[in-house]
Amino acid sequence: MTSSELVGIISIHDEAFRKELFEAASEVRKLHYGNDVYVRGLIEFTNHCRNNCLYCGIRAGNTLVERYRLTPEQILSCCEDGYQTGYRTFVLQGGEDVGYTPIQIASLVSSIKERYPECAVTLSVGEYSKEVYRLWKDAGADRYLLRHETADATHYGMLHPKNLTLANRIRCLYDLKELDYQVGCGFMVGSPFQTPDHLAKDLAFLKEFKPHMVGIGPFIPHKDTPFAHQPGGTLELTLTMVALTRLLLPDVLLPATTALGSIHPTGRELGILAGANVCMPNLSPEDVRDKYTLYNNKLHTGAESARALSELSSRMESIGYRVVTHRGDHISKRSRKE
Ligand code: SAM
Numbered sequence: 001m002t003s004s005e006l007v008g009i010i011s012i013h014d015e016a017f018r019k020e021l022f023e024a025a026s027e028v029r030k031l032h033y034g035n036d037v038y039v040r041g042l043i044e045f046t047n048h049c050r051n052n053c054l055y056c057g058i059r060a061g062n063t064l065v066e067r068y069r070l071t072p073e074q075i076l077s078c079c080e081d082g083y084q085t086g087y088r089t090f091v092l093q094g095g096e097d098v099g100y101t102p103i104q105i106a107s108l109v110s111s112i113k114e115r116y117p118e119c120a121v122t123l124s125v126g127e128y129s130k131e132v133y134r135l136w137k138d139a140g141a142d143r144y145l146l147r148h149e150t151a152d153a154t155h156y157g158m159l160h161p162k163n164l165t166l167a168n169r170i171r172c173l174y175d176l177k178e179l180d181y182q183v184g185c186g187f188m189v190g191s192p193f194q195t196p197d198h199l200a201k202d203l204a205f206l207k208e209f210k211p212h213m214v215g216i217g218p219f220i221p222h223k224d225t226p227f228a229h230q231p232g233g234t235l236e237l238t239l240t241m242v243a244l245t246r247l248l249l250p251d252v253l254l255p256a257t258t259a260l261g262s263i264h265p266t267g268r269e270l271g272i273l274a275g276a277n278v279c280m281p282n283l284s285p286e287d288v289r290d291k292y293t294l295y296n297n298k299l300h301t302g303a304e305s306a307r308a309l310s311e312l313s314s315r316m317e318s319i320g321y322r323v324v325t326h327r328g329d330h331i332s333k334r335s336r337k338e
Helices: 003-011 015-033 072-085 102-115 130-139 153-159 166-178 196-209 235-248 258-263 267-273 305-318
Strands: 036-039 041-046 089-094 120-124 143-145 182-189 213-218 322-324
Touching: 003 196, 003 235, 015 235, 036 305, 041 072, 072 089, 072 102, 072 305, 089 102, 089 143, 102 120, 102 130, 120 182, 130 166, 143 213, 153 166, 166 182, 166 196, 182 196, 182 235, 196 235, 213 235, 213 258, 235 258, 235 267, 258 267, 267 305, 305 322
Parallel strands: 036 322, 041 089, 089 120, 120 143, 143 182, 182 213
Antiparallel strands: none
């Protein structure tokens, strides 16, 4: 498909067309993953961040955030809780927190892998050197999530301060791939100044980079950021981008993101029906969940992990899907047992 054809599809506002697109995407995901929905236990372990991304509620410049940093013991206790509930992937996500050194993160990863050797550990802690990524891989990390945010360098510059560049983001993604991580990139839909051309560029980048995972969620404004008064991304366009991503990368791991669940009561179900196949419920301690506020009205059920998982399972069953709790690796990285 050419770039102008993609821009055409992205710009269509026809309900019937969209329905067909979602059905086609759903069929493609079924070929690879049947009706299975993989779950990952998300641990938002720090909201300290050295960066000042203009859209993000935990940006360094936001002095109104109450900062927290979980200790390794607290993180291990979240993993234990998640393990008992059935999770076999733990995602450690946070701001770029200088209070956690690369060596401390490596030792955290090794502790998790020692206790739960059959579980996958995903890191999502931002931009580091290849050597640091290697240290974490050697410690046992399996996967890394680092959204590229937008594949257009000028647009990237409108969303980030000058010290952050698309070129470095892309360098990180290729380094991670070379180190044999399962790598996730991704982008926000409806971020300020975004055009259909930018979204077509995002898809072209996905096709070229061939990530194992893609995180796509609507931009949602946060009141204490420079983008407080910008409009948020829509449900319709986000679902369209999820479906197109499934069609472009048939076996990719594609989450129905928290942001999607935050803008619509059944956003995650709609994401699954548009081609997504992963959900990432929150395993963070309940008292810190409302401090990891990337955007306003962020979904958090407040339920402890076991109840949250059983609620998610019923929601997925209601649309004909089933939650499975194995590691859920990308097809190209599976051991024969799965
Ligand atoms: N620091 C790590 C990084 O940069 O990849 C991980 C944490 S970062 C907060 C996770 C993702 O949250 C970002 O990649 C961004 O796409 C998303 N995000 C941040 N602010 C957002 C907003 N206002 N609306 C929607 N998504 C947002």
